[in-house]
Amino acid sequence: MRETNLAIAAGSPLDFSPFLPNLPINGSGARLIAGEGGRMARAEAPAEPLRLHCASLAWSPASGGFPDHATADIYARQLAMRGYNLARLHFVDASLMMGRDRDFDFDPETLDRIHYLMAALKKEGIYWMIDGLTSWSGGYGDIEHRWDPTPGLKLEMHYDEQAFSHWRRLVTSLLAGVNPYTGVAPIRDEALALLILANEGGMEFETVVHGRNGKPHYPEGLRKPLNEWLQRRYSSDAELQQAWGDLQPSESLQSSTIRLPADRYNDTARMRDLQAYFVSAEQALLEKMTEVVHRLGYDGLVSSYNNWTTNQTALTRSRLQAVTMNTYHDWVSGYQSGAKITGESSIGDGAAYLRMAAAARWLGKPFVMSEYDHLFWNPYRYEAGLAVPSYAALQGWDALCRHGHGPIALRYGEPFAHKRAMLPYAIALDPVARAGETLAALLFRRQDVSRARNTIPFLVEGVSDLTGDMQAAEPDGLTFLALVSSIGLQKSEGLRTPYTIGQPRSDGQAENLLRSMKDAGLLASTNRTDPSIGVFESDTRELLFDVAKKTLQVVTPRTEAAAFSSVTAPISLGSLRIIGAEGGGLLAASVTDGAPSLAQSRRILIIYATDARNTGMRFRDAGNRVIDDFGKLPVLIRKGSVSLSLPQRSGSWRLLPVGLDGTVHQPVLQRAGPVDFTLSNDTPFGPTTFFLLELD
Template identity: 60%
Template sequence: MRPLLAAAAFVLGCFTPSANASDQWVPVRDVALEVQSGSPLDFSSFLPNGTIDADHRLVAGEGGRLAYVKSPEKPLRMLCASLAWSPASGGFPDHAGADRYARQLALHGYNIARLHFADASLMFGRQKDFDFNPETLDRIHYLLAALKRNGIYWIIDGLSSPRGAYGGFDDRWDANGDLKLRLHLDEEAFAHWRTLQEKFLGRVNPYTGVAPIRDDALALVILANENGIEFDSVVHERPGEPAYDKVLAAPFNEGLAKRYGSTDALVQAWGELEDDERLEAGTVRLPPDRYADSPRMRDLQAFFTDLERTSATRMSKVLRDLGYRGLISTYNNWPTVQTALSRRDLEAVTMNTYHDWVGGYAPGSALLQVSSIADGANYLRMIAAARWLGKPFVVSEYDHLFWNRYRYEAGVVMPAYASLQGWEVLCRHGHGPIVLAYGEPYPHKRAMLPYAIALDPVARAGETLAALLYRRGDAATSGINIPFAVRGEEDLGEDMQAREPERLTELALIGGIGLVPADRVDDAVGVAQPRTHGAEEILAALRDSGSLPQDNQTDTGRGIYESDTGQILLDRRAGQLRVSTLATEAAAFSSLREPIDLGVLRIEQADGNGLVALSALDRRPLLAHSRRMLLIFATDAQNSGMIFRDSEEKVIEDFGSLPVLVRKSYVDLALSRTAAKWKVSPVGLDGRVYPPVRTGAGPIAFRLSNDTPYGPTTYFLLELEES
């Protein structure tokens, strides 16, 4: 009887989304998700993608900003579609599907796409090295051509899978292979990577007539995704095993010998060695614990930096020798002091970041269920401090992950602050950013999952807002850049996790920040020397110089941060982020104790947390005069039949299945405008406009429910007729 009793206790301990889910959660009725041309969700008329040709090749233009080669003085913003397909999510589409998909990306406002794990897809089920699946290769080639025809540039990983193009593996999407580490150390591994570039990027695409590596559409190659040595060692660390792979020991000793010359000199630097450790014999050990600070750890970090910079130089030369002219980057995560030094010579900086990271899809996977606004958008600030000023900055992956109930925040936090920082590319990670319909028969499309934003109405609403706030340029770039002075290796300490302190990264909520070599920093106002200055000291200097307005509301002690543009206000304690621009006003809130006045839009009250945004859709997008506006109202969404192991919904037991359920909510809104007539119409997830649910004349004020007669939605169209 014990197993039955245990099972019964387990079932009683699990929780569905709500005891009265039929009252709080309503199922999405939309099935087809292709945006209709000319609908309110078709942004192609005011976010057109042009022709990709030699004049429009992307380069690092003036000030290191991404620009067309023919107009380097005009910076660009690129909204990126993450294409990380696998067999579990349907794989690469056939030709007809690729045409439809690429066209849909353009309608949604995307103008660049990142191919991630293409190597794994090409080698799925293959037994011989470099024996690419011919159908998959054909589909990738056709998709690249379809993207290019729709004015969508490419970012491609030189390597995503740690299995590379070796045959005979069935775990290509897992972190089991060691190729990323061996690339730094092993000539065979390096030759394998080089051959992969030759056979994939260097092969002529029959649908464009040119090899991808020489195509004007290829804007950026990430040499290998997340291939920093320290991070890779963390990924592969197992209980009871050494912290670092033994293959690092010999080159580490060689590096120490070059640095110190003798065991005696090493002892003077470190203080002590074990009796059997001799530099001359190459027997100095790697640190046994990566989390224990020591001089040994400090020198290991210096060794990693030297090795990583050498590797990036070698790998970059391979691409240049193959005729590549675009940008090159690597080491796109792990925002530590050490990795920042490894990135300092790169042509562009790429970074990945996540809020409330989830480790997998298995029962028992957990997140923290916390707000990103409550911690001052820390996941954004961490990568802001990894940027090197004067180089293009690309967010190659980010997400505020499902099933976190605050993930509506991502739709305003990331695009608003990416705009403020002047970042060049913004890429919310997922299998793909869109799907053409619900109900595709693939394991990863049968329910919303982490890293699968396309099925999530909340994430999709955020991407819609990102196209307006970020790519359209509704949110402005800061007029200040606060340089974090970097001396070099002397900035390394004994803590391998050391990064720029939070008291300084808070400045990213007010103006631009980034790293600058110390010898290139003059007496500019607000220079942040490594780990010595505080935010208040720098803010005071900026105010005194006039760089920051005297009436700026920033008060770090109270958790209030206002951008120098006056457009963004984050209040950590209230759990609110407000954005007010000429074309878009938006607010994300975990509580609403009093009305939020954004200028034109006023949020009077709401019955729960969520995101509300209003954007002008006219040719001249100004909310003060617009007659056609897109209204976004996003709350939360879950799958039908989701089961959690706890009442706080932190630990997943079963993801459930479609249809998606949207949390029903209402919000009371008012505009500081009047109209002879006005109406509010629901807009389906495919852009279809339904009959109005609110109408009026004169003052514009109404209660809006996301549970419409046509099913729940995150979109509404507000139309005005002036007398």
């Protein structure tokens, strides 16, 4: 990469604000609510659902921290130009407490910068999503590693009043004070669209995060609240023994000596009841936390328990006002030498991370992907820019937030540890991730991809659905239905129709349901879905997913695109035909001139993404899965080319490279006749992922 400036120019092909304008956020009518059908909407227009393209702002000192006032204004404007209308402020508590010795002694300069940034975002029509608690250390002082997991607070909040009081004080201190730049406390500001009460705070998850070899799977602090819950559930030891069958002579309800399961991976009735206790405790805490923020004056949407897609966590989330979910493909443990990935395609595993998220949704409630990514340095990560926004749109989700320190950077070469090279969870410097975020603004927020015609409820009875398996989740063979139609959880309440997934679950239900939908005309008779060979076509006919070929095709009026590991035969989309390609990648063509279709557009943005690495990047293995050294800037893009045509178009046309800052360079091709050419990302002006096709 030759460019260092990453701030896009107003009016450039990458400035989407002319056709994706943000609405002003002022007055109670701008508050986001659960509107008709449970979709997020402004209070003044509950029947008009919004799609929210979210910017993840998970800054730390290592990534530059919160910007000064002048930079915040520029940054907020850049986000608006790129189509963002929601920002998630993440790990704010850690930033405020960095280097502080006393509890709740927020750094005043950081607090001022946060307040100013919130005002700058609001001015640009960008809503906020904020965690009440992100850091495991909360507001405690004298903590050296605030971004590292530490046991205690997140789990203990469920049964220890002192821990809960700490959370309450943290949220009050963070959100209830007046922001001098807006004149109102954030908790009362209509710009606060969603409050995640505690990030990833599930009880089972917390015990796994802090588990260590040689230590009990569950901390002793859980024994007392579990015994109290069991005493309410069972009337006697005899009844408990009948339910469990393994009650030991030393255990008794009356003496509160019932032990925790010794092995979370051993399926038992004892484990089943522990899961039921977790549901009860998490829902009780959710009610307490919600009451706190309501008393502080908040009347917007709340969420929590935003990760893990087990049956237990799904039951907890049934009480949420809005469901949020964090899920990743090829998760990376950190930045240390020796960190590893699988290096596998997400399309090759049927987009499991998306299907898991789809199965976590509760129908009739807003659904937000609060974190997702197909992580660097996975060579197939170009898939995320097409798969996630396309299926999010098909499912009818409300917001997408690709996780990172920040979705954009203003330039390469900033003097911060986490900006000296591309890293996992640092999408701003990765031209492949940035290309995907650009496409997401079109596919998802602009609503180029249509919502599914059908919704398939997965019926839930309640705690009776729990088993002794703490890892039990919706069967993989059923979640593939998310690649065809919208899916989600729904309380059964006696509901029985041919087009639901009932209890007990079995993989065979999917094919039976698809057959019934075709017989009823809910799916076209020509729909190409065939689970036996891993081919899935959406009920809208816009999306075609092929597991074996590792290809995803998207054909809509305003955007046509494909992600492919190779092109062994021409791919005919709608107006666009991909004839061949050098290696795998993502290719998309989108209308940018307001034309109703690609066939009529005279100004088409072409996105072509392959792979990117850092200079001097080294691995410990031949498969490039285990990192040895992340290297440094400048970024290197894998050279690639793709041959394509628009068979229905002819006349005078030209192809112009577009820099990452939106600069339109001189044409690399200029012809009269059929629109048929080979595009290379190695241009005379340096490598790029963007091109402008102009037709006279």
